[in-house]
Amino acid sequence: MSETTTESHNPILDIQGVSITYNSVHGKVYALQDIDFTLDSGEFVAIVGESGSGKSTLALGIIGLLPPAASLSGKILYKNVDLAGIEKKDWVNFRGREIGMIFQEPMTSLDPIxxxxxxxxxxxxxxxxxxxxxxxxxxxxxxxxxxxxxxxxxxxxxxxxxxxxxxxxxxxxxxxxxxxxxxxxxxxxxxxxxxxxxxxxxxxxxxLSPSLLIADEPTTALDVTTQAQILKLMKTLIDQIHMSIVLITHDLGVAAQVADRIVVLYAGEIVEEGAVQQIFTHPLHPYTQGLLKCYPKSAETTDRLQTLAGSVPDLRSEIKGCKFADRCPFVVAACRQEKPRYVEVEANHHAKCVLYY
Ligand SMILES: Nc1ncnc2c1ncn2[C@@H]1O[C@H](COP(=O)(O)OP(=O)(O)O)[C@@H](O)[C@H]1O
Ligand SMILES: [Mg+2]
Structure with missing residues (x-):
């Protein structure tokens, strides 16, 4: 499934400028801001981020299952059809058969009786x-x-x-x-x-033989051994069916086991994306670097694991500059003045950080 640069791009999913806001009783929650990413046919992408970074919101947005209090802007092109614009009744043609879903809470997706x-x-x-x-x-x-x-x-x-x-x-x-x-x-x-x-x-x-599968934390509730078995199984079946997949996880280790490419989400924005190898060998964004320090490379290092200091900012107000500024060891004045640009630092490896321009 690995991509080569000579291969022509054939996106099955093309997300353009998607923002999602929840209008809750406590005010607006800016859960996702200006998300852009494409998924090529047959590609396996993992979206990684801490709890509260907007992963499930993105999954629900793609499959049109956001609660009524949420508003979405931008385009979600699936095989060139903008899912953000289709009528409720037309979803039956897409959900399940075209776009399959596996959720975090499988118990709630099965009928108990x-x-x-x-x-x-x-x-x-x-x-x-x-x-x-x-x-x-x-x-x-x-x-x-x-x-x-x-x-x-x-x-x-x-x-x-x-x-x-x-x-x-x-x-x-x-x-x-x-x-x-x-x-x-x-x-x-x-x-x-x-x-x-x-x-x-x-x-x-x-x-249902979908062309695209969205799996939101499919193995989070399972023990490590079962998790590894399920991931391996998904990978095998997907390779055989030639399906494209978006795997959502808070665990970089899970992403590394199965994905071709990793998209890192922080407080509702994409801060980095690259091939698994690129992300693991030279992470660019200070947030990704922090996440990797929290990820055990071997069983012996677990006791010396660092945790990322601080927490995800309150998404109820719009933040002017970089959302990671308060937690960033490399923060400079410019970070708080304007949104960092998303730049391609090396081939197919992007980061949203002033360090790179
Ligand atoms: N129905 C909702 N109403 C208001 N805020 C919500 C709702 N669902 C999620 N949020 C908020 O949106 C943000 C992103 O949540 P979510 O997409 O569930 O993140 P993740 O899946 O990465 O943990 C969080 O701040 C969360 O509190
Ligand atoms: Mg979630």
């Missing part, structure tokens, strides 16, 4: 009715399932259809490495572990 098999089967039937669903992940699908798909039969409506549907449910559970799909399919969400639920969520999102 439906067994796993029904929930996954419903997704598969929806896919089928919309003429999709022929995801080729491996050659392990049974010939009968493939034949049924070729015939255009809507699975689930006839007796054989029901059997095929059940087989597809098991197949998807196996694809997300659930060893005993027959048993797991018969359980309710509360009977599953966090890791298992997240696997089911991934199966549901991927079975």
């Amino acid at each position: 439906e067994k796993v098999d029904r929930q996954l089967a419903e997704t598969l039937v929806v896919t089928k009715k919309r003429g999709g669903g022929s995801v080729t992940l491996s050659s392990s699908e049974t010939p009968s399932v493939q034949e049924a798909q070729k015939d255009g039969e809507i699975i689930g409506e006839t007796k054989t259809g029901k059997l095929l549907l059940r087989e597809q449910v098991y197949e998807w559970l196996r694809k997300v490495r659930i060893a005993d799909p027959e048993s797991v399919a018969q359980r309710y969400p509360f009977q599953l572990s966090g890791g298992m639920i997240q696997r089911v969520m991934i199966a549901m999102a991927l079975s």
